[in-house]
Amino acid sequence: MAGSTRPRVWSIAAHRGFADALVAGLIPRYREDKFGLARLTLLLPSQRAVRTVTEAFVRASGQGLLLPRMAVVGDLDLDETLGPLLDPIGAGLDIPEAVDPTFRLLRLAEHLAEELGTEAPGKAALLRQAKGLAQGIDRLLVEGVSIADMLDESVVGIAAELSEHWQASTRLFARVFARWQAELEALGKLDAPERRNRLLDHAAQSWRERPPLHPVIAAGVTSASPAVARLLRVVADLPDGGVILPDLDLALDDAVWDALGSAGGSEGGVFERGDVVTHPQYHLKLLLNRMGIARDEVEPWHRSGLAPAPPERSRAISNLFLPPEASAAWVSLEAKDRRLSGVRVMESANPEEEAQAIAVLVREALAEPERRVAVITPDRSLAARVVAHLGRWNIVADDTAGRPLPQTAAGRVLLQLAEVVAERVAPVPLLALLGHPLVQAGEGRAAWLERVRQLDLALRGPRPGPGLAAVRGKADEFDRRFPGLAAWWSGVEDLLFPLLSLEGEVPLDGALIALCAAGEALCGQGLWAQADGRCLAQFVERWREASTLAPTMVPFEELPSLLRDAMEEVSVRPPYGGHPRLAIYGLLEARMSRADLVICGALTEGTWPGNPAPDPLLAPPILRALGIPGADFRIGLSAHDLAAALGAPEVVLSHAQRDAAGPVIPSRFLLRIQAMLGEQLRHETRAVELARALADAEAEPPHPRPHPMPSAEQRRVPIAVTALDRLRGDPYQFYASAILALRSLDPVDADPTPAWKGTAVHDVLKVWHEAGGHPGELVPLAERMFDEMSAHPFMRAMWKPRLLDALLWIEEETDRLAGEGREVLAVERKGEIMVDGIRIHGRADRIDRLADGTLAVVDYKTGTPPSGKMVAQGYALQLGLIGLIAREGGMQDVAGEPSRFEYWSLGRNKDKGFGYVKSPIKETARQTGLELKEFLPETERFLREAIARWLLGSEPFTARLNPDLPSYTDYDQLMRLDEWQGREGEDQ
Numbered sequence: 012m013a014g015s016t017r018p019r020v021w022s023i024a025a026h027r028g029f030a031d032a033l034v035a036g037l038i039p040r041y042r043e044d045k046f047g048l049a050r051l052t053l054l055l056p057s058q059r060a061v062r063t064v065t066e067a068f069v070r071a072s073g074q075g076l077l078l079p080r081m082a083v084v085g086d087l088d089l090d091e092t093l094g095p096l097l098d099p100i101g102a103g104l105d106i107p108e109a110v111d112p113t114f115r116l117l118r119l120a121e122h123l124a125e126e127l128g129t130e131a132p133g134k135a136a137l138l139r140q141a142k143g144l145a146q147g148i149d150r151l152l153v154e155g156v157s158i159a160d161m162l163d164e165s166v167v168g169i170a171a172e173l174s175e176h177w178q179a180s181t182r183l184f185a186r187v188f189a190r191w192q193a194e195l196e197a198l199g200k201l202d203a204p205e206r207r208n209r210l211l212d213h214a215a216q217s218w219r220e221r222p223p224l225h226p227v228i229a230a231g232v233t234s235a236s237p238a239v240a241r242l243l244r245v246v247a248d249l250p251d252g253g254v255i256l257p258d259l260d261l262a263l264d265d266a267v268w269d270a271l272g273s274a275g276g277s278e279g280g281v282f283e284r285g286d287v288v289t290h291p292q293y294h295l296k297l298l299l300n301r302m303g304i305a306r307d308e309v310e311p312w313h314r315s316g317l318a319p320a321p322p323e324r325s326r327a328i329s330n331l332f333l334p335p336e337a338s339a340a341w342v343s344l345e346a347k348d349r350r351l352s353g354v355r356v357m358e359s360a361n362p363e364e365e366a367q368a369i370a371v372l373v374r375e376a377l378a379e380p381e382r383r384v385a386v387i388t389p390d391r392s393l394a395a396r397v398v399a400h401l402g403r404w405n406i407v408a409d410d411t412a413g414r415p416l417p418q419t420a421a422g423r424v425l426l427q428l429a430e431v432v433a434e435r436v437a438p439v440p441l442l443a444l445l446g447h448p449l450v451q452a453g454e455g456r457a458a459w460l461e462r463v464r465q466l467d468l469a470l471r472g473p474r475p476g477p478g479l480a481a482v483r484g485k486a487d488e489f490d491r492r493f494p495g496l497a498a499w500w501s502g503v504e505d506l507l508f509p510l511l512s513l514e515g516e517v518p519l520d521g522a523l524i525a526l527c528a529a530g531e532a533l534c535g536q537g538l539w540a541q542a543d544g545r546c547l548a549q550f551v552e553r554w555r556e557a558s559t560l561a562p563t564m565v566p567f568e569e570l571p572s573l574l575r576d577a578m579e580e581v582s583v584r585p586p587y588g589g590h591p592r593l594a595i596y597g598l599l600e601a602r603m604s605r606a607d608l609v610i611c612g613a614l615t616e617g618t619w620p621g622n623p624a625p626d627p628l629l630a631p632p633i634l635r636a637l638g639i640p641g642a643d644f645r646i647g648l649s650a651h652d653l654a655a656a657l658g659a660p661e662v663v664l665s666h667a668q669r670d671a672a673g674p675v676i677p678s679r680f681l682l683r684i685q686a687m688l689g690e691q692l693r694h695e696t697r698a699v700e701l702a703r704a705l706a707d708a709e710a711e712p713p714h715p716r717p718h719p720m721p722s723a724e725q726r727r728v729p730i731a732v733t734a735l736d737r738l739r740g741d742p743y744q745f746y747a748s749a750i751l752a753l754r755s756l757d758p759v760d761a762d763p764t765p766a767w768k769g770t771a772v773h774d775v776l777k778v779w780h781e782a783g784g785h786p787g788e789l790v791p792l793a794e795r796m797f798d799e800m801s802a803h804p805f806m807r808a809m810w811k812p813r814l815l816d817a818l819l820w821i822e823e824e825t826d827r828l829a830g831e832g833r834e835v836l837a838v839e840r841k842g843e844i845m846v847d848g849i850r851i852h853g854r855a856d857r858i859d860r861l862a863d864g865t866l867a868v869v870d871y872k873t874g875t876p877p878s879g880k881m882v883a884q885g886y887a888l889q890l891g892l893i894g895l896i897a898r899e900g901g902m903q904d905v906a907g908e909p910s911r912f913e914y915w916s917l918g919r920n921k922d923k924g925f926g927y928v929k930s931p932i933k934e935t936a937r938q939t940g941l942e943l944k945e946f947l948p949e950t951e952r953f954l955r956e957a958i959a960r961w962l963l964g965s966e967p968f969t970a971r972l973n974p975d976l977p978s979y980t981d982y983d984q985l986m987r988l989d990e991w992q993g994r995e996g997e998d999q
Contacts, residue, residue: 017308018244018247018248018254018302018304018308019247019252019253019254020247020253020254020255020256020299020302020304020308020309020310021253021254021255021256021309021310021311021312022255022256022257022258022259022261022309022310022311022312023255023256023257023258023311023312024258024260024261024311024325024658025258025260025324025325025328025654025655025657025658026324026325026328026658027658028067028605028658028659029230029231029257029258029603029605029655030060030063030064030066030067030603030604030605031067031070031071031605032312032313033064033067033230033231033255033312034064034067034068034070034071035071036312036313037051037079037228038068038071038072038076041079041226046077048076048077048078048079049077049078049079049080050079050225050226051079051080051225051226051227051228052079052080052081052082052096052223052225052226052227052228053079053080053081053082053228053229053230054082054084054096054227054228054229054230054232054246055081055082055083055084055230055231055232056083056084056085056231056232056233056234056602056603057083057085057602058083059411059600059602059603060083060231060602060603061081061083063603063604063605064081064230064603065078065081067605080096082095082096082097084097084211084229084232084234084239084242085097085207093207093210093211096214097210097211097214098210106201106206106209106210106213107199107200107201107206108200108201108206109200109201109202109203109206110195110198110200110201110202110203111553111556111557111560112145112203113553113554113556113557114556114557114560114561115145115191115202116138116141116142116145116557117138117141117519117557117558117561117563118191118194118561119141119144119145119187119191120134120137120138120140120141120563121561121563122187122190122191123137123140123141123144123183123187124137126183126186126187127183133566133569134563134564134565134566134569134573135565135569135572135573135576138573138576138577139576140627142576143626143627143628144184144187144628146626147184147626147627147628147629148188148191148202149202149203149204150626150634150639151188151637151639152202152204152205152208153204153208153236153238154236154237154637154638154639155208155236155237155238156637156638156639158185158188158189158192160637161185161188161633161637162185165636166633166636166637169632169633169636170630170633172632173630173632173633177630180627180628180629180630181628181629181630181633183628184628184629207238208236208237208238211238211239211241211242212238212241212242214242215241215242215244215245218245218246218249219245219248222249222250222252223249225251226251226252227246227249227251227252227253228246228252228253228254228255229242229243229246229247229252229253229254229255230254230255231255231256231257231602231603232254233256233257233294233295233298233651234298235294235295235297235298235301237301239298240298240301240302241301241302243298243302244302244303244304247302247304254302255312256295256298256309257602257603257655258291258295258651258654258655258658259292259295259306259309260292260325260328260329261306261309261311262325262326262329263292263329264337266337267333267334267337268292268296268306270287270334270336270337271286271287271290271292271293271296271334272285272286272287272288272293273286274286274293274296274297274300287334287335288640288641288643288644288646288647289620289643289646289647289650290332290334290647290650291332291647291648291650291651291653291654292332292651293644293647294640294644294647294648294651295651297640323347323348323350323352324351324352324353324657324658325658326347326348327348327349327350327351327687328351328654328657328658330344330348330349330687331349331351331654331657331683331684331687332650332654332683338683341686341687344687346691349687349688349691350688350691351657351662351684351688351691351692353659353660353661353662354657354661354662354663354664354684354693355662355663355664355693355694355695356663356664356665356666356681356684356685356692356693356694356695357663357664357665357666357694357695357696357698357699358665358666358667358668358694358699359665359666359667359668359699359702360667360668360669361667361668361669361670362390362392362393362396362613362667362670362671363396363706364667364699364702364703364706365393365612365613365665365666365667366393366396366397366399366400366612367396367400367702367705367706368665368695368698368699368701368702369386369393369397369400369610369612369663369665369698370397370400370401370403370702371698371701371702371705372384372608372610372663372695372698373386373397373401373406373408373593373610374401374404374406375698376607376608377406377590377592377593381592382592382607382608383592383593383594383605383606383607383608384592384593384594384606384607384608384609384610385593385594385595385596385601385604385605385606385608385609385610385659386408386593386594386595386596386610386612387596387597387598387601387609387610387611387612387652387656388595388596388597388611388612388613388619389597389598389613389618389619389621389649390612390613390618390619391410391412391414391415391597393612393613394410394412394595394597394612395410395414397595397612398410398595401593406590406593407588407589407590408589408590408593408595409585409587409588409589409594409595410585410595410597411584411585411594411595411596411597411600412582412584412595412596412597412599412600413582413583413584413585414582414583415578415579415581415582415583416543416546416547416550416578416579416581416582416583417575417578417579419543419546419547419583420447420448420449420541420543421449421538421539421541421543421544421546421547422543422547422578422583423447424444424447424449424450424530424533424534424538425526425527425530425547425551425574425578426571426574426575426578427440427443427444427447428444428510428526428529428530429526429570429571429574430443430444430571431444431507431510431511432510432511432513432522432526432567432570433567433568433569433570433571434568435477435478435511436477436478436479436481436482436507436511437474437477437760438470438474438475438482438759438760439759439760441470441482442463442466442467442470442759444533445459445463445466445503446460446463447533447534449533449534449537449538450533450534451533451534452534452535452537453535462495462496462499465489465493465496466482466485466486466496466500467759468489468493468756469485469486469488469489469493469496470482470485470759470760471756471757471758471759471761472757472761472767473760473761473762473763473767474760476799478511479504479507479508479511482500482504483497483500483501483504486499486500506529506532506533507529509525509528509529510525510526510528510529513525513567514567515566515567516564516565516566516567517564517565517566517567517570518558518562518563518564518565519554519558519563519564519565519573520554520555520558520559520562520563522565522567522570523551523554523555523558524555527551542583542584542585542586543583546581546583550577550578550581554577594606598619598648598649598652601652601655601656602652602655605659606659607659607660607661608659608660608661608662608663609656609659609661609662609663610662610663610665611653611656611662611663611664611665612665612666613665613666613667614653614664614665614666614677614678614680614681615666615667615670615675615676615677615678616675616676616677616678616679617675618678619649619653619678619680620645620646620649620650620678620679620680621645621649623641623642623643623645623646624642624645625641625642626642649680650680653680663695663698664681664684665695666678666681713990713991713994714987714990714991715991716969716970716971716991717743717969717970717986717987718743718967718968718969718970719743719746719967719968720965720967720968721746721750721968723965725750726750726961726962726963727848727849727962727963728749728750728849728962729749729849729850729851729852730749730849730850730851730852730954730957730958730962731749731852731853732851732852732853732854732888732889732892732893732896733853733889734748734749735888735889735892735953735954735957736886736887736888736889737978737979738957738961739885739886739888739953739957739972739973740886740972740973740976740978741970741971741972741973741976741978742961742966742967742968742969742970742972743968743969743970743971743972743982743986744978744979744981744982745961745968746968747981747982747985747986748981748982750968753982753985755981755982763810765873765874768810768814768873769871769872769873771796771797771814772814772818772871772873772917773839773856773871774796775789775792775793775796775797775818776789776818776821776838776839776856776857776871777838777839778792778796779792779793780835780838780857781838784825784835786822786823786826787822789818789819789821789822790815790818790819790822793814793815793818794811794815797811797814813917813925814873814917816924816925816926817917817918817925817926818917820917820924820925820926821915821917821926824915824926824928828859831862832861832862833859833860833861833862833867834859834860835857835859836858836859836860836866836904836905837855837857837858837902837904837905838856838857839854839855839856839857840854840855840858840902840903840905841853841854841855841902842854842855842893842896842897842901842902842903842905843896843901844895844896844899844901846951846954846955846958847955847958847959847963848963849958849962849963851892851895851896851954853889853892853893853896855868855893855896855897855902855905856869856870856871857869857870857871858893858897858902858905859911860907861910861911863910864907865907865908865909865910865911866894866897866905866907866908866909866910866911867909867910867911867912867913868890868893868894868897868909868911868912868913869913869914869915870889870890870893870913870914870915871914871915871917872914872915872916872917872918873916873917873918874916874918875916875918876914876916876929876931877914877931878931878939878940879931879932879933879938879939879940879941880939880940882931882940882941882946883939883940883941883949885949885953886973886976887931888950888953888954890912890914890931891912891946891947891949891950891951892950892954894909894912894946894947894950895947895950895951895954897909898947909947910943911930911932912930912931912932912946913928913929913930914928914929914930914931915927915928916928916929931946932946970986970988971986971988971992974992
């Protein structure tokens with residue numbers, strides 16, 4: 012190759028695997044004397060490309076082989092640094108070192124805050140804005156744009172014509188950019204993209220002046236940044252050098268090539284509005300323009316002595332991505348020019364079915380010896396599903412794109428600690444932290460989890476209050492039920508106390524140190540032991556050092572969101588150990604890879620291609636004027652990734668009809684394939700059918716309506732005064748509660764329920780009455796007790812004011828009745844009687860002695876009291892049962908004949924206030940219900956009838972015996988209500 016004067020640039024067509032075709036051409040060219048390859052230097056885009064090419068050399072060698080030197084140019088998208096060849100120790104001593112990116116982010120946030128002043132958002136949102144600004148600065152620096160270019164008259168003129176919003180954001184960007192550049196100059200450092208550009212230019216100049224004595228080949232580098240283009244041009248001009256591009260379509264008509272647009276002109280300058288930046292060849296045209304090379308100067312790469320004609324697959328791929336106007340030629344294309352043999356489209360109903368179908372295809376392909384499979388998808392959740400489904404067949408698959416750090420075990424520990432701090436030991440984050448798999452791992456974990464379970468039971472219901480003291484109170488309260496719980500919590504409190512000392516605004520470095528200390532105290536060294544732990548340690552150290560150099564104060568409640576945003580940028584990639592013939596790639600990781608079967612997943616709009624993300628501060632016209640591609644440029648890169656994948660021998664293009672949010676639109680690339688191929692398009696349906704069969708278990712017969720028949724001995728249980736209504740209305744609920752002794756648990760950190768509200772009111776009234784029931788003391792007492800009971804915002808904001816108004820009415824009504832000779836005789840008094848050998852027990856809310864010596868039975872209700880009709884039908888018998896117990900002397904210090912039965916409701920009254928009295932006794936002809944003389948006899952009749960039917964008889968405890976009655980839902984799942992309700996007559 013030495014002696015040639017024209018630049019040496021080659022292209023490997025899409026139908027060839029890039030790495031295998033590259034190696035197949037390099038070996039015969041440089042293998043002379045067995046040392047030729049060792050003298051070769053390969054410039055590759057990324058470390059993953061190095062691994063891919065190395066594997067290709069291993070496959071092609073057949074025997075021992077000295078590999079060439081492979082150096083990394085540094086993939087800008089993967090944020091990879093330059094290899095030691097281009098950034099050697101001591102080279103370019105006049106080039107300052109790069110500034111730490113985390114330090115830069117914190118300083119940019121500070122500059123933003125100073126520029127925005129009082130309009131600056133919270134620290135977490137400010138860092139998000141700073142991240143967007145940093146990305147914008149990087150885009151400019153990669154393209155070689157400085158702050159001086161932004162102040163050019165042409166750019167300023169364009170900015171003046173924009174809307175007020177864009178003008179303000181552009182000014183903000185320029186001011187922060189200028190301030191940051193001044194700070195960098197004072198520090199004597201550079202932004203990483205700027206330093207990369209200088210190093211690349213340094214290498215280009217060195218090779219231009221002193222060409223290396225060994226061959227240099229740049230392969231697979233497609234970044235179109237000006238600095239990379241200048242280096243590639245120098246490599247192409249070297250006496251024994253060259254550039255090999257992936258998937259440059261040399262067969263594309265010149266008219267179509269020209270229709271892509273100017274691509275920055277002959278020197279890659281200003282972009283035109285009509286450029287087809289979404290075309291897969293556009294970024295390659297931009298690269299060639301910036302290299303100063305015409306497409307006619309590019310030659311096909313092939314083995315020595317072989318020059319095969321472009322195959323049908325490459326012609327079809329080229330025709331597939333024709334620009335809009337040129338796509339009209341599809342109607343006249345011959346069948347051979349649009350045939351995608353080996354390509355199938357797979358449509359599934361949802362992402363879960365799609366993942367299962369992909370797993371089926373992978374499983375079948377791996378059953379064939381030496382067959383390699385690659386799954387390519389930008390959807391990480393789909394990749395995780397595929398990995399999980401493959402585990403069914405013991406196929407270990409690694410997602411090479413990695414998992415975000417917050418989704419790993421170690422990352423979750425740090426975030427949960429931050430959430431405990433931010434929410435002041437709220438039950439949900441606290442229990443999630445204490446039950447984390449890394450916490451107290453080892454021999455004592457079983458005992459630890461038992462204590463966590465006990466604490467979970469103690470913290471059920473409304474939130475107890477902020478801070479460790481509130482949880483300590485709950486632990487002390489439940490210590491009698493779970494001996495040792497209070498002592499155990501005291502030990503946990505010692506571990507968390509230093510962390511909970513964070514108040515107000517805290518230094519970010521100090522907060523990180525405290526979080527790590529607490530995490531290590533809970534998890535030991537196991538927190539840092541695995542790959543995610545090591546990645547977390549690097550993250551913490553990087554942010555701690557940066558926040559020490561750039562002191563940052565963070566409100567403690569913003570710690571979780573700030574850390575989550577920062578950790579999302581860190582991917583934990585799996586170590587080696589997956590299946591050797593299977594790879595799951597993201598779009599970036601898939602470049603230059605090759606497999607016998609390639610499955611492209613999640614081909615839907617918004618995923619592949621992703622939604623364009625415009626710069627939040629710089630308007631598209633300004634970016635075009637500065638020579639920077641617009642947001643749609645990424646669509647072209649996604650199209651190029653798909654075009655490369657379509658070159659595999661067998662390809663399956665998969666998409667689901669809907670995602671978790673609703674129906675989705677198939678990818679524009681997939682629609683193009685369907686439009687061009689028409690009836691020639693092949694569909695993959697067998698894998699989808701198998702996936703549905705795997706997920707479609709044999710149908711179970713409808714569950715019958717439950718009607719348990721316990722033994723006579725099991726039936727003889729006591730009846731609570733509140734349970735008789737349940738026994739008559741829904742016997743199954745009585746069976747589950749009284750016979751099976753099952754109780755529903757309140758959710759953790761629950762909204763205050765009506766039952767909880769009623770219990771709270773009863774506790775307040777009991778304390779007030781026991782203290783003497785003096786006027787003016789109830790409301791202050793209630794305020795104090797409510798504050799101690801719950802810190803739930805719903806309680807503080809809505810219920811507490813209403814309850815206080817209602818309690819004030821109770822106080823006034825009690826005082827008024829006392830003036831009429833009515834005396835409170837008993838409050839929250841327990842009692843019981845025996846009826847037909849069954850114990851009837853309950854608690855009276857309140858019993859008063861009237862002036863005539865008779866009794867008034869009072870039941871406090873926080874909601875609407877039962878109607879007289881419900882009482883007459885026997886489905887609201889609590890007041891009557893309390894009256895029976897009182898009449899029969901079943902309550903201590905209570906004797907007499909009940910003559911009044913009252914519901915004291917705390918609900919809204921007719922005067923738009925709170926509190927009113929309602930009696931179930933029929934007092935006028937227009938009312939429904941029972942008269943006073945009938946009330947207790949009817950209650951006793953209903954009671955004895957129920958005892959005879961269910962407790963002493965043999966009647967089944969049928970679920971929802973009276974479905975029209977309002978009922979609790981505690982046992983709906985246990986009775987499998989949804990499986991039989993509405994079909995009661997089908998099998999009976």
